[in-house]
Amino acid sequence: MNKYTRQTLVLLIGLTVIWQASGQRKIASYEQYIDQYNHLAAEQEKKYNIPASIKLAQAILESGAGRARLAREANNHFGIKCHRDWKGKKAYHDDDLRNECFRRYGSVKDSYEDHSRFLSERPRYAKLFTLNKKDYRGWAKGLQQCGYATDRAYANKLIKLIEDYELYLYDMGGKSGNKVSSAKKKASKKKLKKGSPQKKTPPANDGKRLLPRNVYKTYGLIYTVARYDDSFAQIADDLGFKTKDLARYNEVPEDFPLRQGDIIYLEKKKKKADMPNLFHQVQIGESMHSISQYYGIRVKSLYKLNRKEPDYVPVEGETLKLR
Structure with missing residues (x-):
């Protein structure tokens, strides 16, 4: 096969x-x-x-x-x-x-x-x-x-x-x-049902309370975390953003399905990862987008840093540059 x-x-x-x-x-x-x-x-x-x-x-x-x-x-x-x-x-x-x-x-x-x-x-x-x-x-x-x-x-x-x-x-x-x-x-802006929780979360956390959601900061970027049965439209409504802006910051369509625990940035991501994050070893089930979300860097920058074409798919065990 x-x-x-x-x-x-x-x-x-x-x-x-x-x-x-x-x-x-x-x-x-x-x-x-x-x-x-x-x-x-x-x-x-x-x-x-x-x-x-x-x-x-x-x-x-x-x-x-x-x-x-x-x-x-x-x-x-x-x-x-x-x-x-x-x-x-x-x-x-x-x-x-x-x-x-x-x-x-x-x-x-x-x-x-x-x-x-x-x-x-x-x-x-x-x-x-x-x-x-x-x-x-x-x-x-x-x-x-x-x-x-x-x-x-x-x-x-x-x-x-x-x-x-x-x-x-x-x-x-x-x-x-x-x-x-x-x-x-x-x-389409329908709420999507629960998927599997994302295991990874950003390592830094000096968050402050902003009702009705918690908002945090990591790698110098402001973000929130998706809840069960969440959507970009709901997050935008809760925090006073436009749905299209949140989708643009996170580099996905507005109707992209969210899983509980997904990182949702509230501002544009960076062109390279912060120190000391120099490299990332690819795991099963990761995409260039999921890797970029974890480190707060733009997908296009991740492709460019590694000299990859848009149709490139990361392979388990491969090492990617982050800056």
Whole structure:
């Protein structure tokens, strides 16, 4: 599965990309895939409690947005191999070994359904189903830890796809698998339900009380901490900010889902980390954005400091410069 995933990524080189105002480039084939198959992901979420965002991100990554040979010829969008219990049709492709057996499906819908059963019926993935289905970061990290892929950047790649393409909007339930238009994305300010608590919090804390929320200072920056069922709109309302300004300070869309414990800056972040923070070792489930939030530095600055392109995904164990 993993070698085949690498092969599908090669297919994406040279594909048309669309540059957004934020500087993040969007791949047209990804957006087309999302528009075409988001309803299948939403259906599977309702049936199996697997986040639609995770389903879509895995499918895009494993199938090259439906363009890989295995997806085109066998309708296999998740790179699932035959295994001993498979009694259906088969397709053979080179992967970690030559001429490996992969599952062949009659339709893309069958592939989505079988992927859900594959995860829900195997004990090694059982702990994923104890997570909140809106906790896509926990799911991405868990998939890698449970051995779905050997790629050390697998979880981080899923998270980047979900956040770059706002796939988390399909986890909100009210979309009913319909296409989420750009206008709806911009207009949406719904509160999002609880995800997994963020383990890290800023080390410095000389906070003062500002009702109805606590406001703190670290690295010379003013911030607050997201609560259960929180949103940028609610924080802005409580503290007298504009929602768009808070989103801009934190370099995310206004409808970006917040988890309890997330750091929310109330002013623009810095271009480099404060001393003595010189380097950061990447962990499973981290993105360039989450790293930038922890140290109070701008995402673009983090890319620039490390001479990385916008499509770069941090790999577990890798060391990044912070100043």
